[in-house]
Amino acid sequence: MLSGAITIASALVCISLILNLWRLFKGPDLSDRILALDTMYINSIALIILFGISIGSALYFEAALLIAMLGFVSTTAMCKYVLRGDIIE
Amino acid sequence: MEFWIELAVSVFLIVGATFVFIGSLGLAKLPDFYTRLHAPTKATTLGMSCLLIASMIIVTYRQGYLSLHELLITLFLLITAPVTAHMLAKTAMHHRVAILEKTSGKALSQRARERTIPKK
Numbered sequence: 001m002l003s004g005a006i007t008i009a010s011a012l013v014c015i016s017l018i019l020n021l022w023r024l025f026k027g028p029d030l031s032d033r034i035l036a037l038d039t040m041y042i043n044s045i046a047l048i049i050l051f052g053i054s055i056g057s058a059l060y061f062e063a064a065l066l067i068a069m070l071g072f073v074s075t076t077a078m079c080k081y082v083l084r085g086d087i088i089e
Numbered sequence: 090m091e092f093w094i095e096l097a098v099s100v101f102l103i104v105g106a107t108f109v110f111i112g113s114l115g116l117a118k119l120p121d122f123y124t125r126l127h128a129p130t131k132a133t134t135l136g137m138s139c140l141l142i143a144s145m146i147i148v149t150y151r152q153g154y155l156s157l158h159e160l161l162i163t164l165f166l167l168i169t170a171p172v173t174a175h176m177l178a179k180t181a182m183h184h185r186v187a188i189l190e191k192t193s194g195k196a197l198s199q200r201a202r203e204r205t206i207p208k209k
Binding site: 058 | 113122126133137144152165166173176
């Protein structure tokens with residue numbers, strides 16, 4: 001049952017990554033693209049955690065935590081750059 | 090493996106993945122930037138919380154002691170998601186991203202855009 005649930009969850013997360021990619025390419029505005037990137041890193045954290053559950057290793061949580069922190073910093077930096085033309089004033 | 094633990098983990102995984110999928114579907118299908126902003130920032134944080142709770146249950150069961158790394162990631166995502174959403178909305182507002190016709194209170198957006206820092 002668990003392996004079936006992991007397969008279904010991975011398929012759903014992969015489909016949502018593809019939808020995010022579509023919005024990233026199509027997005028009529030710059031802020032749409034930043035939002036798509038933001039959602040993509042959150043979904044990739046989900047995929048890494050599913051992989052960690054299916055392999056049975058606790059090693060992947062550090063990677064997920066790193067991606068969470070770097071994703072937040074990069075999204076904030078991009079917003080700040082688009083908004084003000086500078087990151088640290 | 091204990092049946093109930095497997096059932097709980099499976100239910101949490103399916104519910105979390107469904108929420109993540111709904112968030113991305115909203116991002117792809119909704120008509121306007123501000124509505125698109127609302128879909129992933131809510132649905133995805135809830136979905137990620139469910140997935141991380143499932144991971145916490147199964148790692149605790151496998152290792153035999155309480156695993157709290159996932160709680161750290163959940164807490165971090167719950168703190169940072171509103172901050173990024175606010176910054177994205179501010180960016181869109183100042184860039185005059187098109188608003189849907191039937192949005193109410195458009196004048197407020199205009200007023201917020203023209204407001205400057207108060208002088209001391």
